[in-house]
Amino acid sequence: MPPPLDSTRFEQIRASGDLPSPKGIALAVIRLTRQQDVSTAELARVIGADPAFVGRLIKAANGLVAFSRRPVASVHEALMVLGLPAVRTMVLGFSLLSHYRRGACQAFDYNRFWSASLARALAAQVFAERTRAAPADELFAVGLLGSVGELSLATLYPAEYAAVLEAASRPGAAPLLELEQAEFAMNHRELTGAMLQDWGLPRIFIDAVAQSHDPEETHLADGSRARRMLQVLVAARDVAEICVSDDVARNRLAAGLFMDGARLGIERECIVADCERIAALWLDWGGLLQLEQPRAPNFADLAEAGPVVVAAAKVPAVSQARKRSAVKLPATPEPADAAAGEPAARAHQRALIVDDEPRTRAGLRAVLEQAHYEVHEAGDGRQGMELALELQPQIMILDWNLPELDGPDLVRSLRQTRIGQAIYMILLTHSGDDEHLVAAFDAGADDFIAKPLRPRVLAARLKAGQRVVRLQQEVEREHEEIRHFASQLAVTNRRLHEAALTDALTGFPNRRYAIDRIQQEWSAAQRWGRPLSCMIIDLDNFKQINDTFGHDVGDEVLRSAADALRGALRGQDVVCRTGGDEFLAICPETDLAHALSCAERLRKALDSLSLQAGDARVAISASIGVAMREHWMPDVDALMKQADLGAYLAKQKGRNRVATVQKTGESDGVATAAD
Numbered sequence: 001m002p003p004p005l006d007s008t009r010f011e012q013i014r015a016s017g018d019l020p021s022p023k024g025i026a027l028a029v030i031r032l033t034r035q036q037d038v039s040t041a042e043l044a045r046v047i048g049a050d051p052a053f054v055g056r057l058i059k060a061a062n063g064l065v066a067f068s069r070r071p072v073a074s075v076h077e078a079l080m081v082l083g084l085p086a087v088r089t090m091v092l093g094f095s096l097l098s099h100y101r102r103g104a105c106q107a108f109d110y111n112r113f114w115s116a117s118l119a120r121a122l123a124a125q126v127f128a129e130r131t132r133a134a135p136a137d138e139l140f141a142v143g144l145l146g147s148v149g150e151l152s153l154a155t156l157y158p159a160e161y162a163a164v165l166e167a168a169s170r171p172g173a174a175p176l177l178e179l180e181q182a183e184f185a186m187n188h189r190e191l192t193g194a195m196l197q198d199w200g201l202p203r204i205f206i207d208a209v210a211q212s213h214d215p216e217e218t219h220l221a222d223g224s225r226a227r228r229m230l231q232v233l234v235a236a237r238d239v240a241e242i243c244v245s246d247d248v249a250r251n252r253l254a255a256g257l258f259m260d261g262a263r264l265g266i267e268r269e270c271i272v273a274d275c276e277r278i279a280a281l282w283l284d285w286g287g288l289l290q291l292e293q294p295r296a297p298n299f300a301d302l303a304e305a306g307p308v309v310v311a312a313a314k315v316p317a318v319s320q321a322r323k324r325s326a327v328k329l330p331a332t333p334e335p336a337d338a339a340a341g342e343p344a345a346r347a348h349q350r351a352l353i354v355d356d357e358p359r360t361r362a363g364l365r366a367v368l369e370q371a372h373y374e375v376h377e378a379g380d381g382r383q384g385m386e387l388a389l390e391l392q393p394q395i396m397i398l399d400w401n402l403p404e405l406d407g408p409d410l411v412r413s414l415r416q417t418r419i420g421q422a423i424y425m426i427l428l429t430h431s432g433d434d435e436h437l438v439a440a441f442d443a444g445a446d447d448f449i450a451k452p453l454r455p456r457v458l459a460a461r462l463k464a465g466q467r468v469v470r471l472q473q474e475v476e477r478e479h480e481e482i483r484h485f486a487s488q489l490a491v492t493n494r495r496l497h498e499a500a501l502t503d504a505l506t507g508f509p510n511r512r513y514a515i516d517r518i519q520q521e522w523s524a525a526q527r528w529g530r531p532l533s534c535m536i537i538d539l540d541n542f543k544q545i546n547d548t549f550g551h552d553v554g555d556e557v558l559r560s561a562a563d564a565l566r567g568a569l570r571g572q573d574v575v576c577r578t579g580g581d582e583f584l585a586i587c588p589e590t591d592l593a594h595a596l597s598c599a600e601r602l603r604k605a606l607d608s609l610s611l612q613a614g615d616a617r618v619a620i621s622a623s624i625g626v627a628m629r630e631h632w633m634p635d636v637d638a639l640m641k642q643a644d645l646g647a648y649l650a651k652q653k654g655r656n657r658v659a660t661v662q663k664t665g666e667s668d669g670v671a672t673a674a675d
């Protein structure tokens with residue numbers, strides 16, 4: 001198991017500024033919701049500046065109260081229904097969706113990614129409502145962001161990630177996570193966890209997301225709230241996969257869904273009913289969010305078809321890879337707007353006209369088109385705000401008097417957002433007096449033109465504006481290079497950091513890491529009063545192997561022993577190489593009896609290894625000392641000492657055995673010995 005993405009590494013990546021992050025109004029909302037004393041009215045006012053958020057929040061709130069009361073009609077009410085934590089995470093999710101619906105990573109299918117995330121969010125919400133495992137609105141948000149690490153790798157390293165995704169989709173390829181780890185020294189799951197933590201999601205949600213990938217490995221107690229939440233996310237992921245897959249894959253995936261639903265205690269008919277509701281919501285939301293979606297699955301038919309068991313080995317590698325991520329396969333048609341990610345298209349300049357008079361708009365359009373702008377129009381202030389945040393134009397020309405939100409107010413609101421700060425804004429007015437001029441610049445406008453419009457004057461002012469925009473873009477490009485450099489540095493640093501903590505021969509963490517890690521586990525076990533065990537695994541007569549067969553064979557024995565240990569350990573355990581032929585296994589949440597039986601499994605795995613060296617067969621075995629944390633132990637050294645004594649005892653008793661010097665219930669205090 002690789003070391004988790006630590007906070008210093010994450011800080012470095014974040015410092016690059018390229019991580020997907022909320023922008024504009026979403027950022028303001030997230031900041032506000034972090035304050036203890038923010039009023040609902042204040043929050044409603046900020047959200048109100050973005051009509052797209054307003055619609056989505058009201059829709060989300062109505063999804064929750066659908067059966068219980070009259071529909072929610074205002075932002076204020078939506079805030080009351082959803083509560084601050086859910087609003088914050090939803091706004092975050094929707095903001096990312098708006099700004100990262102396409103990007104530069106050619107092999108990453110952004111549409112599929114968001115379509116699956118949306119289905120997962122809705123399924124998590126519906127299953128949470130049924131099982132009461134967690135607040136449904138919060139699980140919606142967790143579902144929406146539960147794979148954000150994939151999007152982040154595609155955003156941070158578009159070209160490199162495209163190569164990784166393509167490699168993962170080849171038949172017989174290594175798992176995507178391994179390829180990511182090799183390329184970036186981190187994988188998308190670690191990155192998802194670090195980002196959710198950074199955004200302030202509660203630990204219980206982050207753990208549930210992390211464990212939902214390997215639910216069989218969880219050590220969460222059966223029936224606990226955390227365990228049920230995990231199961232909700234697992235079933236939600238099944239639904240999402242079904243939604244974005246083709247018919248053949250849907251049939252295959254359905255068996256897993258009904259099994260995971262049963263684990264949640266939901267009967268087959270209820271799963272069908274819930275999934276049909278999810279599918280309808282998914283199509284509905286997909287339309288609202290302008291996602292391209294495949295035909296919704298018919299869950300009743302999938303239930304009728306019964307479980308289809310397909311051996312994992314027979315599933316084509318390509319569809320495995322597709323299942324694991326939003327890989328864009330060659331057959332997938334390019335979305336119509338994919339070109340927006342191309343450098344040439346990015347260089348294209350956009351202009352936004354906000355004016356309620358069609359004739360003025362037409363006049364402005366003609367001048368702008370002559371200057372080779374891609375021109376967009378809005379007829380009122382609110383629509384202007386929405387389009388400005390969506391299109392991120394380089395230049396905006398706004399009338400002073402506008403319906404809904406007048407020109408100076410629109411400039412002021414936009415200047416509060418990161419996107420708005422970068423737009424060159426020209427205000428139009430009927431009067432050219434000083435009062436208006438001062439008011440325009442006070443609001444944050446870059447220039448000011450008095451009506452009636454004279455095309456030659458406008459073209460000249462545009463030229464001046466273009467010079468400013470070009471300078472700004474150059475500065476931005478330099479920033480971009482610095483950010484890119486910083487993110488490359490973060491990867492290099494992480495590689496160096498990992499190398500410093502990894503044993504090159506076996507790939508296991510080394511002694512330095514082991515000491516830190518067992519200390520952390522000791523502190524956690526002490527704080528929460530949970531059991532903690534460890535084992536010292538010492539190969540038998542290893543010197544003799546070296547002396548008889550040579551150092552190379554000795555190395556091969558160490559590698560094979562490491563593979564055997566890796567295969568026999570449980571997911572929650574950590575094993576490190578702490579010396580020449582010595583390994584330390586750290587077993588959190590494990591009492592002595594369980595640690596002893598786990599050690600016995602490891603011993604057997606090593607004992608059954610067989611290695612050929614020329615004509616001779618090299619026998620491999622190990623002596624294993626086991627110890628559990630007890631109250632009398634002052635520190636972690638005392639625990640390690642007990643395990644050491646156990647290993648010594650096992651050697652004394654004849655090697656190839658497991659021993660402990662602690663009380664096990666057996667009369668002589670020696671736990672097990674192989675014969």
Ligand SMILES: Nc1nc2c(ncn2[C@@H]2O[C@H](COP(=O)(O)OP(=O)(O)OP(=O)(O)O)[C@@H](O)[C@H]2O)c(=O)[nH]1
Pocket residue numbers: 505538539540541542543544546550551552553554555558579580581651655
């Ligand atoms: N091939 C190889 N040998 C190593 C490596 N690191 C340490 N060793 C050797 O491992 C041997 C460990 O031997 P000892 O500590 O005497 O233990 P042992 O022979 O296993 O004897 P018991 O533990 O009592 O069963 C030494 O000969 C070291 O030189 C390594 O990376 N590769």
